[in-house]
Amino acid sequence: MIIELINSNFQTEVLESRIPVLVDFWAEWCSPCRMVASIVEEIAKDYQGKIKVAKVNVDKEVALARKYQVMSIPSFKIFKDGKVIAEFMGVQAKSKFIEEIEKYV
């Protein structure tokens, strides 16, 4: 399951999460974002219970996008204990996601 993040649930879902959270910053207009969406879904299934997968629509959640300085999408950040511990961007192969996530699960 992928959690829709908004300003009001970001604190509880991401910053206070007991397991690492992969956050996908995306927007409707961004076709590369749509290209990786299916990989993100697979990751959410494969790592269920080990990491949380969530997404931020940067169009609707401008404050979150600004706060985390998202200037290029798709942009991925892994949060652990309230902090960004890894980030990468662009269309990536599933193996890149796995490589990044495996460091923290």
Next chain:
Amino acid sequence: MYDLIIIGAGIAGMTASIYASRYGLKHLIFGENPGGQGNLAHTIENYPGIKSIKGPELMKRVSEQVENYGVKIRREKVIGLKTKDQGPRTKDTNQKFKNSNQFLVKISSGNEYSAKSLVLAMGATHRHLNIPGEEKFLGKGVSYCTTCDAPLFRDKVVAVVGGGNAALSGALHLASFVKKVYLIHHRDEFRAEKAWVEKLKKNKKIKLILLSTVKEVYGKEKVEGIIIKSLNHKNIKTKKRQQVDGLFIEVGKTPSIILAAQLRVELNEKNYVLVDANMKTNIVGVFAAGDLCLQKEQMVLCQFVAAAADGARAAASAYQFLTKKDPGASWGSFDKK
């Protein structure tokens, strides 16, 4: 052992797969990013038979057509290509082929696949400026995709570098979100279509900085500005700092030849994979298609229809290489399948 492995799942690679399926070739197709550059096209209005379509929609249709033949596009990154047996390399297209060449395709998960032939269709990628700060600030203000990132720069000041269609249409797209766009181009005229140039000149948010290049991107955690150097002979020493929040680099494309280089495929002077009229490279059993390759004296076109045609011909060439049959003569037979 596969008959064929196609590397790249843009329009060229996917068309090669459709043809390979119809020729009955046992094959694989790898593409980290199915649809490739086609996914970035806003609207396509010159693909015969389709009046107007969004790039991602056309690519989706083509990938469905590929998978309709039972071939799954594998979203894996290919990291290595090699010849199993250093077979004969020749430019002579009439040479009698030895079937000794086998190719090993290694993907990032570590798996390896072998095939009797390859179609290289890795396409092209954006060209870099290779200036200080460009890599450091990628995603922190430096971008190669105006359609993706323009809305993230609402009410900011940005610069665009380039003079082609992508740069001009990108600057116009940006202008609808940002406060100001500086368009920096090293010449005093544009390569872009006249229609774009006229629109650009009418746009009050866009300021042209011609006969100039960007020498550096600076900032702390994100882009804070750029250093612009004037190429105008009268003030040749001019270097100017300009505060911007973003730099969009649209200086054209360059063929993605890293994997091709591993096979030591011959390139032309502009680093395109050199192919003959039947999409053969200098290595027996290796074919190429799409924006990655050019024939001798062929002009760069970068069009969907041209890449699709390349893909068809590359698959036909592979079929001929594998079966020694004339692909043209086989049409009647496999249509009955």
